[in-house]
Amino acid sequence: MNNNTFVHKYIKPLIRKDDLVVDMTAGNGNDTLFLSKLAGKVIAFDISKEAIRRCKEKLKDCDNVVLINDDHVSIDKYLQEKARLFIFNLGYLPNSDEKTITQAEKTLIAFKKAYELLEDKGYLIVTFYRGHKGGKDEYYLLSEHINKNRFHIYETYCQPKLDAPVTVIIRKDQSSTSI
Numbered sequence: 319m320n321n322n323t324f325v326h327k328y329i330k331p332l333i334r335k336d337d338l339v340v341d342m343t344a345g346n347g348n349d350t351l352f353l354s355k356l357a358g359k360v361i362a363f364d365i366s367k368e369a370i371r372r373c374k375e376k377l378k379d380c381d382n383v384v385l386i387n388d389d390h391v392s393i394d395k396y397l398q399e400k401a402r403l404f405i406f407n408l409g410y411l412p413n414s415d416e417k418t419i420t421q422a423e424k425t426l427i428a429f430k431k432a433y434e435l436l437e438d439k440g441y442l443i444v445t446f447y448r449g450h451k452g453g454k455d456e457y458y459l460l461s462e463h464i465n466k467n468r469f470h471i472y473e474t475y476c477q478p479k480l481d482a483p484v485t486v487i488i489r490k491d492q493s494s495t496s497i
């Protein structure tokens with residue numbers, strides 16, 4: 319099972335019909351489409367115009383999705399209420415020039431903001447790709463932050479292959495140390 323299949327299986331029972339959920343890296347819209355079938359409303363970000371174009375096409379029949387063509391570090395500009403789930407599927411847009419790629423330092427800022435905007439008992443899901451340039455640094459920087467702050471890691475998923483993608487599922491708990 320690849321990481322995306324794992325994530326979809328995992329989150330399906332967690333989302334309720336009136337939930338607000340956020341896709342921080344919409345890409346080709348696969349996660350956004352999946353979430354739109356489960357949640358009340360989905361907000362989906364991508365910094366790439368091409369990704370947003372692909373998403374508009376894929377999501378043309380979904381009336382509960384708001385697509386935002388902006389950097390996900392600006393999440394707090396668009397979201398004032400708390401959300402039930404945030405998902406980050408890091409890296410670059412598949413089948414693109416691979417120039418627009420998530421950057422460790424910015425991803426950390428976006429992660430911190432997302433955690434603040436997460437409901438208590440809500441979920442934050444991150445999939446890291448360690449095989450491309452910068453991917454390992456991003457994984458190490460966020461892992462250090464997650465471990466240092468003793469977040470409740472509910473599950474991790476990684477196939478037993480060198481540099482295979484790693485998925486981390488965090489559940490917010492008010493007893494966790496705040497950032």
Ligand SMILES: C[S@@+](CC[C@H](N)C(=O)[O-])C[C@H]1O[C@@H](n2cnc3c(N)ncnc32)[C@H](O)[C@@H]1O
Nearest residue numbers: 343345346347348349364365366389390411420
């Ligand atoms: C692996 S793809 C996401 C795949 C997507 N979840 C799907 O289901 O198809 C990663 C995406 O992150 C986007 N991205 C990179 N940096 C970003 C940023 N700072 N803010 C928002 N999106 C960003 C890329 O443009 C790319 O489309």
